[in-house]
Amino acid sequence: MIEKLSEMLSQRSVVTLEELKVKATRASLKALGLGVVNLEKESLDEIACSFVDCPLSLKSMHFSEKVEFNGVEFYHLHTKVPSREEVAFAYEEYVRAKDFLGKLEKMFETMDKFFVDYSKQGQYLRVYSKRNRYAVFFTTIRDCYEDVEVHTEIAKSYEGEYVVVVKVEDKLDEFLKFFKAHSEKVKRANAKIWVVNPDKMSVDPFIGYPKDLSLISRFKNPRFATQINSLWRVKVDEID
Numbered sequence: 001m002i003e004k005l006s007e008m009l010s011q012r013s014v015v016t017l018e019e020l021k022v023k024a025t026r027a028s029l030k031a032l033g034l035g036v037v038n039l040e041k042e043s044l045d046e047i048a049c050s051f052v053d054c055p056l057s058l059k060s061m062h063f064s065e066k067v068e069f070n071g072v073e074f075y076h077l078h079t080k081v082p083s084r085e086e087v088a089f090a091y092e093e094y095v096r097a098k099d100f101l102g103k104l105e106k107m108f109e110t111m112d113k114f115f116v117d118y119s120k121q122g123q124y125l126r127v128y129s130k131r132n133r134y135a136v137f138f139t140t141i142r143d144c145y146e147d148v149e150v151h152t153e154i155a156k157s158y159e160g161e162y163v164v165v166v167k168v169e170d171k172l173d174e175f176l177k178f179f180k181a182h183s184e185k186v187k188r189a190n191a192k193i194w195v196v197n198p199d200k201m202s203v204d205p206f207i208g209y210p211k212d213l214s215l216i217s218r219f220k221n222p223r224f225a226t227q228i229n230s231l232w233r234v235k236v237d238e239i240d
Helices: 002-008 018-038 041-050 084-114 142-144 148-157 173-188 213-218 223-238
Strands: 065-069 072-076 120-121 125-129 132-137 161-167 192-197 202-207
Touching: 002 041, 018 041, 018 084, 018 132, 018 148, 041 132, 084 132, 084 161, 084 192, 120 161, 120 173, 132 142, 132 148, 142 148, 142 161, 142 173, 142 192, 142 213, 148 213, 161 173, 173 192, 173 223, 202 223, 213 223
Parallel strands: 132 161, 161 192
Antiparallel strands: 065 072, 120 125, 125 132, 192 202
16 A cells, blocks of 8 residues: 555655545555455554654655645655645645545445445445445545546456445536546446535436446436436537
């Protein structure tokens, strides 16, 4: 996991702890696959914090120097003073990470409610089981775009249904971009992508439906994925 996270940060000189925590969950999926279901939150936090405190491995990057701007703590490599552009980029990543982390508990609650009559195991990757099994990973559509190969490979090998749950966004841009580039790949892998609105605690299908037909009525708009496929399939080639 530490190696995967270091790879993800290999071009970076400055980060925030919030970004590290989000990327640590993604690195854990890259390293452990479905084994993430057994990973505790404390372990992930320990790995993220080790990148700015005491490294847990010689292969780990180490952002040992701390500076604060406008109340935000940034950590940078000892060997390099980050440029203004690098700090600006790190701040953008911080804003996205903080927003996601702030809504994550509500996303968990929403999916637990959606699978209310299923048993539950895991944290950032949750397995809901009854007659069917659903492995559910929590992320954003932007990060899902970057990690799509990992998600589709897991979906292909999983003896159940693999669902990527992403939070709703203010704009459709990232969803349009994802649909254009990866919708067919996701469908072929039999993966599913559902959208959670943590404020309204609602779920909508973006790509793919569950085999358990009793779950379909629990979507806020059960026909959403069908409508998206019909509308965007025609227009997708026109998207830049």
